[in-house]
Amino acid sequence: MSHRILLVDDEVDILEFVRYNLVREGYEVYTAQNGAEALKVAAECHPHLILLDMMMPVMDGAQTCRAIRANPELKDTMVVFLSALGEEEQQLAGFGVGADDYLTKPIKMKLLVSRVQAILKRIDADPIPEKPAPTGITVDRERYTVIRDGEEITLPRKEFALLELLYSSPGRLIPREEIYTKIWGTDVVVGDRTIDVHIRKLRQKIGDERIVTVKGVGYKYEP
Amino acid sequence: MSHRILLVDDEVDILEFVRYNLVREGYEVYTAQNGAEALKVAAECHPHLILLDMMMPVMDGAQTCRAIRANPELKDTMVVFLSALGEEEQQLAGFGVGADDYLTKPIKMKLLVSRVQAILKRIDADPIPEKPAPTGITVDRERYTVIRDGEEITLPRKEFALLELLYSSPGRLIPREEIYTKIWGTDVVVGDRTIDVHIRKLRQKIGDERIVTVKGVGYKYEP
DNA sequence: AGAATCGACATGAAAAATTCAGGAAAATAC
DNA sequence: GTATTTTCCTGAATTTTTCATGTCGATTCT
Numbered sequence: 001m002s003h004r005i006l007l008v009d010d011e012v013d014i015l016e017f018v019r020y021n022l023v024r025e026g027y028e029v030y031t032a033q034n035g036a037e038a039l040k041v042a043a044e045c046h047p048h049l050i051l052l053d054m055m056m057p058v059m060d061g062a063q064t065c066r067a068i069r070a071n072p073e074l075k076d077t078m079v080v081f082l083s084a085l086g087e088e089e090q091q092l093a094g095f096g097v098g099a100d101d102y103l104t105k106p107i108k109m110k111l112l113v114s115r116v117q118a119i120l121k122r123i124d125a126d127p128i129p130e131k132p133a134p135t136g137i138t139v140d141r142e143r144y145t146v147i148r149d150g151e152e153i154t155l156p157r158k159e160f161a162l163l164e165l166l167y168s169s170p171g172r173l174i175p176r177e178e179i180y181t182k183i184w185g186t187d188v189v190v191g192d193r194t195i196d197v198h199i200r201k202l203r204q205k206i207g208d209e210r211i212v213t214v215k216g217v218g219y220k221y222e223p
Numbered sequence: 224m225s226h227r228i229l230l231v232d233d234e235v236d237i238l239e240f241v242r243y244n245l246v247r248e249g250y251e252v253y254t255a256q257n258g259a260e261a262l263k264v265a266a267e268c269h270p271h272l273i274l275l276d277m278m279m280p281v282m283d284g285a286q287t288c289r290a291i292r293a294n295p296e297l298k299d300t301m302v303v304f305l306s307a308l309g310e311e312e313q314q315l316a317g318f319g320v321g322a323d324d325y326l327t328k329p330i331k332m333k334l335l336v337s338r339v340q341a342i343l344k345r346i347d348a349d350p351i352p353e354k355p356a357p358t359g360i361t362v363d364r365e366r367y368t369v370i371r372d373g374e375e376i377t378l379p380r381k382e383f384a385l386l387e388l389l390y391s392s393p394g395r396l397i398p399r400e401e402i403y404t405k406i407w408g409t410d411v412v413v414g415d416r417t418i419d420v421h422i423r424k425l426r427q428k429i430g431d432e433r434i435v436t437v438k439g440v441g442y443k444y445e446p
Numbered sequence: 447a448g449a450a451t452c453g454a455c456a457t458g459a460a461a462a463a464t465t466c467a468g469g470a471a472a473a474t475a476c
Numbered sequence: 477g478t479a480t481t482t483t484c485c486t487g488a489a490t491t492t493t494t495c496a497t498g499t500c501g502a503t504t505c506t
Contacts, residue, residue: 144437146395156491157439194493196455206496207447215501379480417482419466424480426467438465438490449505456499464491468496 006030006047008038010056025113035059039067123208137206139167148206162198166221175218227251229270231261233279248336258282262290272301360429362390369429377430385421389444398441
């Protein structure tokens with residue numbers, strides 16, 4: 001499900017710039033140019049997240065946030081402030097009125113998007129008591145490790161790349177050709193058996209049964 | 224794991240009454256009798272939840288909450304207000320300064336306990352890892368110093384930078400590439416083996432076992 | 447049908463290539 | 477001057493690749 005984001009800023013340029021980028025990330029984006037409008041839109045669309053400029057004429061960010069926080073219907077909505085760099089006071093004020101996070105202008109789109117993602121992830125994690133991953137193993141890209149039966153195994157480069165490739169689309173059959181180009185690229189030349197050998201090493205480490213061979217085509221990871 | 228709750232009220236009777244009931248439920252309960260004390264205790268014990276009386280002399284609940292919200296270390300802490308019935312204004316004010324929930328006096332213990340449980344459950348669902356990370360060594364950014372087995376070791380600049388980089392995300396594998404750009408930047412050119420040498424020095428000083436090398440990729444700090 | 451054949455992969459062993467640790471010394475900073 | 481940072485070289489360890497051989501099933505031949 002796509003998340004709804006309400007973007008509030010009085011400068012149309014910024015509004016459009018940020019909107020464009022968020023839409024491209026797949027979010028449903030609403031906009032408002034002042035606090036009053038923001039409240040109205042928020043009441044209607046129940047956004048998951050509100051990005052709120054601090055400096056606005058008439059009703060500034062803090063006031064707006066307070067008003068948002070006063071509305072119990074919006075209590076699950078996250079509020080993130082935007083403000084010019086260095087306005088420490090405002091930053092504090094922001095948290096004071098219940099902001100959940102804080103971003104400084106000038107806005108770095110990449111940063112904003114990743115923060116937004118992080119925050120929305122937290123929302124998702126909340127009501128869902130989920131505990132997925134019945135896959136037997138866990139692949140941890142950050143640590144470069146695989147956890148199997150509680151044991152942490154660190155894999156060397158090629159092995160990890162291969163596992164990640166297979167693991168990232170569980171159940172899907174990956175043709176040898178694809179493995180080849182994705183791991184070795186188009187300009188490196190290695191013999192035919194090389195893939196087999198790496199597959200074998202992987203099987204030794206994460207368990208035989210998880211990687212299935214489809215003769216004449218390729219391999220797939222079975223959860 | 225038991226949750227930590229900080230209880231703030233100026234009336235000792237209430238304090239003891241609520242404390243007794245929460246402890247019986249298995250929570251770790253801290254208390255404070257005014258806002259200032261609350262802030263101090265909160266900073267120390269990092270409570271999961273703060274139960275905050277609105278009506279207190281000197282520094283009232285709203286002020287205290289604002290101060291709590293201003294402390295980034297406590298951003299994951301939930302704040303619940305307690306106040307006499309019917310004080311609608313206060314209620315609004317409570318949310319205005321970032322409260323997460325609201326309870327009215329006179330306190331019905333059953334209700335309070337169930338609300339507390341509900342709130343703490345929400346915290347657990349969040350992917351918030353416990354406090355900092357207990358990692359065997361302590362890194363002191365101010366003094367360029369590392370404390371290991373009670374001994375204080377001063378590191379030179381590059382070594383410290385390297386350690387800090389690894390240490391700041393324990394467990395995460397830092398690719399050589401990243402180490403390179405984060406410590407030397409993009410415009411300085413140093414040989415390939417330079418990183419290795421610094422890693423070795425670090426290992427000599429803080430202990431071999433803590434820095435793990437992943438061949439062909441990089442290094443990581445293991446707590 | 448049964449035997450021979452063949453394609454495609456598995457496997458074990460081992461060569462080849464990388465990649466690091468360690469020691470020492472040169473270059474640089476302080 | 478000493479302390480720190482960097483380079484360089486050697487040897488060891490690990491990873492990556494190759495190679496020869498074995499297995500299994502499907503196809504073909506007789």
